[in-house]
Amino acid sequence: MTCSGKESGAWGEGPQVPVRTTRGAPANGPWGFTMKRSDALVCWFQECGRNSVQQVGGKNASLGELINAEVPVPPGFAVTTAGWRSFFAAAGIAETAPAVLAKLDANDMDALEQAGRTIRAGIEATAFPTELRDEIHAYYQQLSDRCGSPAVPVAVRSSATAEDLPGASFAGQQDTYLWIEGTDALLTHIARCFASLFTARAIAYRIRMGFDHLRVSLSVGVQKMANAAAAGVMFTLNPSNGDRSSIVINSNFGFGESVVSGEVTPDEFLVNKISLELLRRTVPRKAIYYAFDPERRACVRSELPVERGTAASLLDADILELARMGKRIESHYGCPMDIEWAIDCGAASDRKIFILQARPETVWSNRDTSGVAAGKGKSALEHIMASMLAGKRLS
Amino acid sequence: MASKKLFPSPHEIDTIPGTEGWQRMYPYHYTFSTTYPERTEYEEGMFWFYDGLHYPEPVYPFDLIWDEAWYLALSQYNTRIFSVPPAYGIDHRIVNGYAYIAPVAVKDPREVEARAAQFRERAGYYYDNWEPLVAKWEQKLKDTIARLEQLEIPRLPEMEDRSVVTEGVGESKGYRLLKAYDDLINLGILCWQYHFEFLNLAYAAYVSFLDLCQRVFPDVPSQSVTQMISGIDVIMYQPDEELKNLARSAVELALEKVLSSSGSFAEVEAALLKSAAGRKWLAELERARYPWFHISTGTGWYHHDRSWNDNLDVPLASICMYVGKIKLGQSIERPLAEVRKQRDRVTAEYRALIGSAEDRAAFDQLLETARKVFSYVENHLFYVEHWFHSLFWNKVREVGAILKEYGFIGDIEEVWYLRRAEIKEALWDLVCAWATGIKPCGPLVWPKEIAWRKEVMRKFHEWRPPPALGRVPEVIQEPFTMVLWGVTNASFNSWAKLREAQAAGDVREIVGFAASPGMAEGPARVCRSVEEIRHLQDGEILVAPTTSPSWAPAFVKIKACVTDVGGVMCHAAIVCREYGMPAVVGTGGATAIVKTGMTLRVNGSTGEVTIAQ
16 A cells, blocks of 8 residues: 555545535535435435434544545545444344344443343344445445545544444544445445444443434445554644634644544643634654554554654644644634544655544633633723733742 | 842942942932841842843943933822722832833832722723823923923023113023023923823723733733734824935935935035935925924934934935835835734734633724824823923033133033032033122042043943842733833843853854834844944844834844843833834843844744844
């Protein structure tokens, strides 16, 4: 597998509306892009938007929203909840599962594990309905063609429709399978994502919440696997003080896992959102990183040699480009955002930034927004007096 | 008060060997006292910082007049006129020739409250009536300057004119000389009374706006705040505009060869007089000179800061610089429209990010006030420090000429080695001797004393004053202290660090105030005075002790500017923001570290200057 940046037409060239639409007439979505009818089994990310959560789950909907805001996102498609329902019907879960799940105690972990294993084994052994299988194959082929590869490596992720799964935020708690190549392997891992609806934890959660096991639904995202020279997170405010004029970028070499998991103290860059200038850079030593191992065809944790670990993981130009992107994403959503990003490892001249996920920031945004102005009065004079009395602290 | 021991005690500073007795060059109350325990104790408890902004060099005995003038003026407005609630005035001292100042806080909370009520009414009146009061102020200034121009420094005649008798004048030229000197000094002090009429309030308004921005946006760079009040037209730019007009006119009249044929104005003038076009241009120059060439080549605070009118070589060099730009097809316009566009964009973006409606209202009110006061902050400099001071120094030279005539001093320029009170005494000596028909005592006293004082001043020049003395307080509430000197712990720490690194001879990074945003890299050009800016090459980075309006032509050549002293409202900061180029000010000593030709990287957003090579 070559690094993604060297492939043709990788991503970031704006919305790429697919050639083939199998079902129904395209309808214009609320942001002017083409939306699939709600019963499509598979759809491109760019056919989704923030109102598509019921069809494609939160994560896929958010990726569609970003693509349609012209944010560079690795291309891919979603197996919709309609796709799940067709699979669900073919697997006969409605017939077999009730007996297995009957009278389960949410606190009896052994019984939950046993029931989950039984149902998941059934799901993974189920043959995909022909129509769904053909659709997934066709979309995967198109994606591969676009990426200039016979069988493009993809990431396969479940994308929850909010209340169905525990911890069903966008935070990536669900299964993710990386570096999947070929239709057969792809189908196997989509089935594994479906099966993840029946982990012991998910079953227990639904019992406690009183959700019907047979009405759960799930979408699966299939996204071009992107290699990463550096990756991390970006907040379009300063998470340490809530300053909305700041953008804070955390970064390490390789995939973003080392940053997200907190395994390293990442590089931190503070950028002024208005002037897009780098105000502060903090570059601690990073001991490890995650990188793609071509032998094992997997993402592996590796040591960073001292000289590399003490270097900044981003170029100044990357930082500013990221900040510009962050500013655009914030203005699209209209609120401070928490963004996952990566830079692919093409040549330095054509380094490309892409966004993996973006969600509204919640910590500061939910705080009380009463004023901080020193003066409680209504005039400039009252503010001047209050500010003078507060003075300037020197310590 | 916290007592972090960062700086020496004011009483621990050693006298430089050979300067013992220097204290008599300054008023007695300017000396740190070890004689009176009560005063020693007071001085120990205060925080004194070096006023390098106004006095990058040691103060000549006469030049202390402006320090005394603002000691009185600023303090009285804070303490007795507007009643600034938490701050009285600013106390002053001299150590080894260098000026130190200390803000005096109001400590009793009940007193603060009582003062707040007064301030609300009095300052409120000024803010509410700002424009008409400023118009009145301008008239007062013009009147004061007119009186100074008309002031005659009379010479002492061998015999009084017959008309003294026939018109029953009843006064001698001796009396009139004493009176003229008093009038001269009083006009100077008066001018400084006006200087501070609005300044405390203007700075308070600016500081409050800065404070609000920092509360709402803890990371906000101070230059973003000043950017929001940039692009306001002020007369301080007019002298530079006159130079540009003269440059344009010189190109139209095809005089560029004649202008640049010699660095000396006298020779250029002689050549210009030979052609009609040249005479036309000289007439334009003459029109521009009054008042716009009453521009000091320094800050106006030192007698040696001569004006453009005193030395026409200086504006001529600047005009030639502009002519060169025009001939190369480069723009010499200040990009005012672009500056305003950026200002409006930045302001709108910050405003849109304010979450609370209350804060947004405060932002609007304080921004409006800060913009309203801004032009005063700039314009007063033209009237006082440039126009008035330029004329004033020359009037004092007239007094010096009389003292020279009678052998009190060997050269007019030695008059600055006498305190203003000593000059008054010397004039009494002279006038009484003149009246009595005897030899004055002064010629026996002063030449010897001046020779000694010159040596003392030389030693003062070699000494480096510590950035501060005494105890660092936890909080500073005096508006001037906050704006002009940018007194922050960070700045003192970085100054202290700089001194250490300098001692070790290894400085790679200099930190100052981020005064104008942007990044630039290029060769450094260290200019210690305005005369040196003619060496500037396009694309260089100017490193200077401080800048003033006569440095304006430098800014069309350079890529960035770094200064030793100044806060975000200093001249270099304001001009760089107008030109949209990065500036780092108040570095504490860049001119001592950077050498011409070094490659510098200036980050005007963070205040960092890196010596790349």
